[in-house]
Amino acid sequence: MYSNSQFEPNSAFSGGGFMSSQPSQAYETSSSTAKNRDFQGLVPVTVKQITESAQSGGEKSGIVINGVELTNVSLVGLVCDKDVSKVTEVRFSLDDGTGTIDCKRWVNESFDAREMESVRDGTYVRLNGHLKTFQGKKQLLVFSVRPIMDFNEVTFHYIECIHFYSQNSDSQFGQQVGDVTQSHTVSSQGVSNTNQATTLNPVMSSQNNDGNGRKNLDDMILDYLKQPVCAAREQGVHLDDIAQQLKVPKNKIEDVIRSLEADGQIYSTIDEYHFKHVEL
Amino acid sequence: MDTSSPSVFVNGALLRRFVGQKVRTVIQVMGSDMGSVVGKSTDDLQIFVRGSPPPSLTTYLEVIGIADSENSIRAEVWTNFGDSFDALNYNELCKLANGEFKHLFI
Numbered sequence: 001m002y003s004n005s006q007f008e009p010n011s012a013f014s015g016g017g018f019m020s021s022q023p024s025q026a027y028e029t030s031s032s033t034a035k036n037r038d039f040q041g042l043v044p045v046t047v048k049q050i051t052e053s054a055q056s057g058g059e060k061s062g063i064v065i066n067g068v069e070l071t072n073v074s075l076v077g078l079v080c081d082k083d084v085s086k087v088t089e090v091r092f093s094l095d096d097g098t099g100t101i102d103c104k105r106w107v108n109e110s111f112d113a114r115e116m117e118s119v120r121d122g123t124y125v126r127l128n129g130h131l132k133t134f135q136g137k138k139q140l141l142v143f144s145v146r147p148i149m150d151f152n153e154v155t156f157h158y159i160e161c162i163h164f165y166s167q168n169s170d171s172q173f174g175q176q177v178g179d180v181t182q183s184h185t186v187s188s189q190g191v192s193n194t195n196q197a198t199t200l201n202p203v204m205s206s207q208n209n210d211g212n213g214r215k216n217l218d219d220m221i222l223d224y225l226k227q228p229v230c231a232a233r234e235q236g237v238h239l240d241d242i243a244q245q246l247k248v249p250k251n252k253i254e255d256v257i258r259s260l261e262a263d264g265q266i267y268s269t270i271d272e273y274h275f276k277h278v279e280l
Numbered sequence: 281m282d283t284s285s286p287s288v289f290v291n292g293a294l295l296r297r298f299v300g301q302k303v304r305t306v307i308q309v310m311g312s313d314m315g316s317v318v319g320k321s322t323d324d325l326q327i328f329v330r331g332s333p334p335p336s337l338t339t340y341l342e343v344i345g346i347a348d349s350e351n352s353i354r355a356e357v358w359t360n361f362g363d364s365f366d367a368l369n370y371n372e373l374c375k376l377a378n379g380e381f382k383h384l385f386i
Contacts, residue, residue, distance in 0.1 A: 046384050051283045078357065097304055097344070098385050099283030124359060138281055151340070151361040155369045158289075162381045 042074045042128055044160040047099035050131065050138055063131050063138070066168050073131050073140070075101075076148065076157035079123045090116045094127060094140070103129065105142040115145055124148040126157070217256045218265075220246050225266060225277040236269035236276040286386045287344050289377040291370075292325025296350035297378075303353060304344040306361055306370050309337050317341065322371035331355040340365035 045065060050073070053065040062069035077096030084090050090105045107113050119125055125147055129140035148154060224230060224245060230237050239257065243250040257275060260266045266275045287304040288294075295303065307319030307327050317329045319341065329343050331354055338360040345355035377385045 047281070048283050048286070048386070049384055051281055078359075097287045097289065099281065099286060101281055122357065122359075150364075151342070151359075152364075152366050152369065154342075154361075155366065155373050158373055158377065158385075159369070161384060162376055165381065165384055 042072045043068070043070050044074045044157055044164055045070070046158070046161050047075065047077070047094070047096050047101045049098075049161070049165075050101060051099055053138075055133060063133065066165055068168050070131060072128065074126065074128050074157075075140075076124070076126050076154055079119050079125055079145075080121050082119070082121050084116075092119075092121075094125070102137065102139045103127065103142050104139060105145060118147055119145050124151070124154065126153060217246075217248065217252070218260060220248075221253070221256060221260060222265060222277055225275065231277070231279075233276075234269075236274035239273045239275070242275070288386050289374045290347075291323040291374040292321030292327060292351070293323055294374055294378055295321070295327065295347055295353070298347045299349060301347055302345070303347045304342060305353070305374075306340055306342045306365065306367065308339060308367065309341050312337055317343075322367040322374065326351060328352040329355050331358070334358050334360065336360075339363040340367070 043065070049065050050063070053063045053070075055063055062071055064070070075094060075096055077094040080093050080095055080100070082090065082092040088107055090107055092103050092105075093100045094103050105112065105116055107116060125145050127140070127142055127146075128144040129142035132139055132141055221242060224242060225237060239253060240250065242257075243253045246253070257266070261268065261275070264278060266277045268274060269276055285302055287302040288298055290298060290303045290305045292305075295305065305321060305327065307317070307321055307329065310318045310320055310326075312318070312333055315330060315332065317333050317337070319327050319329065321327050328351060329341075329345075330348065330352065331343075331345065333341075333355075340361035340363070342357075342359040342361050343353055343355040344357040344359075345353045348354050
């Protein structure tokens, strides 16, 4: 994952050099990130999502996308209308295909200037910035602009936007588990739906590997174990029973069980195959 | 902020839905001359791209422009996407961006 590995959100943005050199920005940034620090780091979004986002309060409050209050966002797109007429800042627009947004990069250090030199109109960049409303217009105060070298990052970015959106929208949750069985019914409904069904599956199954699908299975197992019938059993519930009840292959369950056990959410009882959930 | 003219992610099959509109796609370059490029879309269909391509082209090429017909694009922006681009991933993205998650894009 490009952005995750390269930008550990909290450490990267909690006190960069650029903040201290602009007092007014620094104040706002730190107050809003402090609120969200535990919550979200750098969130991948499209310009369209930003356009449709709402302001949670006044001008100084965070911007809410998909129910999540955001401060720092990551975008990929083409740079256009680069304006270097001012000494202390570079302005440009970013076009990500869903829309364009105004961006501003303060140029304080020679590093900033060097980074902005490599960025020209028509360059594809990965951009990280602070989302802000100024005089009623949303804009990005950019703190990193990097030309894209491997263009798979472009595909990746949009997939990541979809992934983040799916993770944070409740309506999507139920769909992902029963996905495989649903695809048959969907595909019989016509051509346009067939497209959807076939596209869904590969992505969903890949999500199962990297955490999202598993989260659902986590919840399913926990919910099952929390049922009074199961909670009442002193020896806990056998792995096979869980697999049978949830209609999920045993090998799939096993991995999730181990991680739940490691998280301290469930524990093994009479042997290593019987489990109970930890009552809080 | 302006979302009035988005360019839709398309593959060969989706292109016909957007004739007359702004689209973006990635093709595998098959051949080119002064005013056009012929390529293979990520779902293996032939696409003709008109306009003025950059002097040197890599294997994969992204074009942004107006869909002229169901298999041709009049390109305004050309970007070389290198020689090791994953066309299958891009193809899946095109389908998602026009399907369940369309509202994040257009």
